[in-house]
Amino acid sequence: MLRVENLSKSYGTVVLFDEVGFTINPRERVGLTGRNGHGKTTLFRLIIGEEHPDSGVIAVPKNYSIGHVRQQLSFSEATSIGEACLGLPEEERADRWRAEKILAGLGFGADDMGRAPAGLSGGFQVRLNLAKALLSAPDLLLLDEPTNYLDIASIRWLSRFLNEWMGELMLITHDRSFMDGVTTHTMGIHRRKIRKIQGSTGKLYEQIAKEEEIHEKTR
Ligand SMILES: Nc1ncnc2c1ncn2[C@@H]1O[C@H](COP(=O)(O)OP(=O)(O)O)[C@@H](O)[C@H]1O
Ligand SMILES: [Mg+2]
Known part of the structure; x- marks a missing residue:
């Protein structure tokens, strides 16, 4: 399992993450969504230690292995x-x-x-x-746009393979149906925060849309 607390990260004046927190629990397969340039790949680089947070913690158990391509x-x-x-x-x-x-x-x-x-x-x-x-x-597998270089048959194979994955998975892909076909949870980067829900991209987008509506009405 992976635990992130109060994580902040900026590049110059661009704030990507402002005190975000989430947990990836055992056996969860989590889709990571967010617009281009909102920090999806950066979050992976923070998790594998290629990049460092400005503040906050990324905690993993002892001997917990993290794999990436x-x-x-x-x-x-x-x-x-x-x-x-x-x-x-x-x-x-x-x-x-x-x-x-x-x-x-x-x-x-x-x-x-x-x-x-x-x-x-x-x-x-x-x-x-x-x-x-x-x-x-690995205990946690990180995949950033894995379907980009695959043909349809390989994409189907990968979807089945990941459905049988025994560890944790975090997946970035612009292919929503691939994501929804593989994941148990969805996480979105929105307004420099990260929100995680159990369920599909549709459910997450619906929640965000509702909140945006309230935000518009109350500002
Ligand atoms: N090493 C870096 N130095 C400066 N800016 C960076 C660096 N890495 C990423 N960025 C910027 O951070 C933002 C988020 O990038 P990225 O994590 O690649 O987004 P995503 O994967 O969601 O498209 C982009 O605006 C990008 O230009
Ligand atoms: Mg990216």
Whole structure:
């Protein structure tokens, strides 16, 4: 589980978060919504420690692992399947079948798996990084626009895969139906705060719209 308290973050005069707080409880799969530039990716970078809060805390239990898709497209193994296996926890490195299953789900044919990662298209290199993140089975998985490089069949596979995810998940995607098909909760960045509800994007947007109406009437 992840606990965020009184988190504030600005870039210069741009305030992204003003004392926000939320908790990601065991087994929750949470969609993160918010307009472009409102800080979704920044929140992920704060959680993985690539960026630091101005104030507040991000607390995780001891030994709690957080996984995300690496941006770098640099690989060290001779084959894509070998590279994917690096995502597996060390004691499971030999479980190639697990890596094969995930690569196949993400659209890799048998030939592609034997191909050098550097020889893959950019889109498949991203898929390879996604496969490594899924294989590492972290306690909390962060996915920022995972469908961007996927075809429809792989998107369907990913949706099913995430529905069976045993840990926690935070998901950013502009594809609302994908989000609603995967998540148990929805979280929105709105007016520099973060609100989290149980349920779908529709329910969250409805709540925000109602509040905006009240806000308009009372100002
Ligand atoms: N390292 C940075 N330095 C300055 N401004 C940044 C930095 N990272 C992000 N921003 C700004 O913060 C805002 C939120 O960015 P981002 O988190 O990428 O939004 P989102 O993912 O919701 O589209 C944007 O206006 C962006 O320009
Ligand atoms: Mg972003």
